[in-house]
Amino acid sequence: MSKIIIIRGNSGSGKTALSRALRNRIGGNTMLTSQDTVRREILKVPDAKGNASISLLIELIKYGKRNSSIIILEGILRADIYGALFESIVLNYGKSIYAYYYDLSFEETLARHETKTTNADFGEKEMKIWYREKYFVKILNEKVLTKEIYLNEVVELIYKQLN
Numbered sequence: 001m002s003k004i005i006i007i008r009g010n011s012g013s014g015k016t017a018l019s020r021a022l023r024n025r026i027g028g029n030t031m032l033t034s035q036d037t038v039r040r041e042i043l044k045v046p047d048a049k050g051n052a053s054i055s056l057l058i059e060l061i062k063y064g065k066r067n068s069s070i071i072i073l074e075g076i077l078r079a080d081i082y083g084a085l086f087e088s089i090v091l092n093y094g095k096s097i098y099a100y101y102y103d104l105s106f107e108e109t110l111a112r113h114e115t116k117t118t119n120a121d122f123g124e125k126e127m128k129i130w131y132r133e134k135y136f137v138k139i140l141n142e143k144v145l146t147k148e149i150y151l152n153e154v155v156e157l158i159y160k161q162l163n
Contacts, residue, residue, distance in 0.1 A: 001096060002064060002065045002066075002068060002069060002070070002071060002093070002096065003069070003070050003071070003093070003096040003097075003098060003162060004061065004064070004065075004070075004071045004072075004073060004089060004093045004096065004097055004098070005022065005070065005071070005072045005073070005098045005099075005100070005158060005162075006073050006074075006077075006089070006097065006098070006099040006100065006140060006142075007019055007022075007072065007073070007074040007100050007102075008074070008075065008076065008077050008099070008100070008101045008102070008135075008137070008142065009076070009101055009102025009103070009104065009109075009145070010076065010102065010104065010106075010109045010127075010130065010131050010132060010135075011076060011109060011113065011122075011126075011127050011130050011131070012109035012110060012112045012113030012116070012127060013102035013104050013108075013109050013112065014102060014112055014151065015074045015075065015076075015102065016034065016036075016074060017151060018074070018151060018154055018155065019032055019034070019072050019074040020032070021151060021152075021155045022072060022155050022158055022159070023072055025155050025156075025159050026070055026159065026162070029068050029069045029070070030068060030069065030070040030071075030072065031060075031063075031064040031067070031068040031070070031071045031072070032072045032074070033057065033060050033061070033064070033071065033072065033073050033074070034074055034075060035053065035057065035073070035074065035075020035076065035077055036075060038053045038056055038057055038060070039051065039053035039075075042056070043056065047076075047078070047081060048081065049080070049081050051081070054081070054082060054084055054085055057073070057082075057085050058084065058085055058088045061073060061085075061088065061089060061092060061093075062088075062092060065092055065093065070162070073089075076130065077137075078132065078135065079135060079136070079137045086137050086139055086140060087139070089140070090139055090140075097140060097141075098158065098161060098162065099137070099140035099141060099142040099143065100142060100143050100144075100145050100154075100158065101135075101136055101137075101142040101143070101144055101145065102145045103134060103144045103145065103146055104146070104147055105147075106127070106128065106131050106133075108147050109127065109131065110124055110127060113127060
């Protein structure tokens with residue numbers, strides 16, 4: 001039975017780093033899907049209601065269920081835009097959902113963004129526009145990740161919860 005891990009949070013919170021480290025820890029037959037890759041690189045669509053990435057992400061999580069043991073979905077994935085995706089995840093995965101949300105201050109996300117090699121792509125002004133405080137998705141029953149938990153600790157915590 002396939003399991004899905006959802007990692008959400010504001011821009012710069014560490015979602016991508018966690019997703020990649022987690023996939024490396026889990027190993028083979030793990031499908032990693034990034035909202036940014038689908039929306040910005042594959043489809044090049046704005047992050048708005050009804051955008052084409054929503055239906056593609058739904059198809060990808062269905063594909064993952066049929067073909068992978070573990071699916072990792074990471075992204076900002078705003079609750080007001082991606083509701084249909086979350087409903088599809090609940091419908092397709094039931095109790096096999098492991099959802100996590102990075103609950104970090106704006107200052108912490110900005111500090112983390114500054115350490116990235118891609119930090120010149122956008123800055124504080126854009127991040128302030130995108131930032132949402134405590135933007136949980138209730139139907140996912142997300143576990144909260146804080147700045148006090150280091151990357152390797154989060155990877156091991158999630159890995160243990162899967163097994």
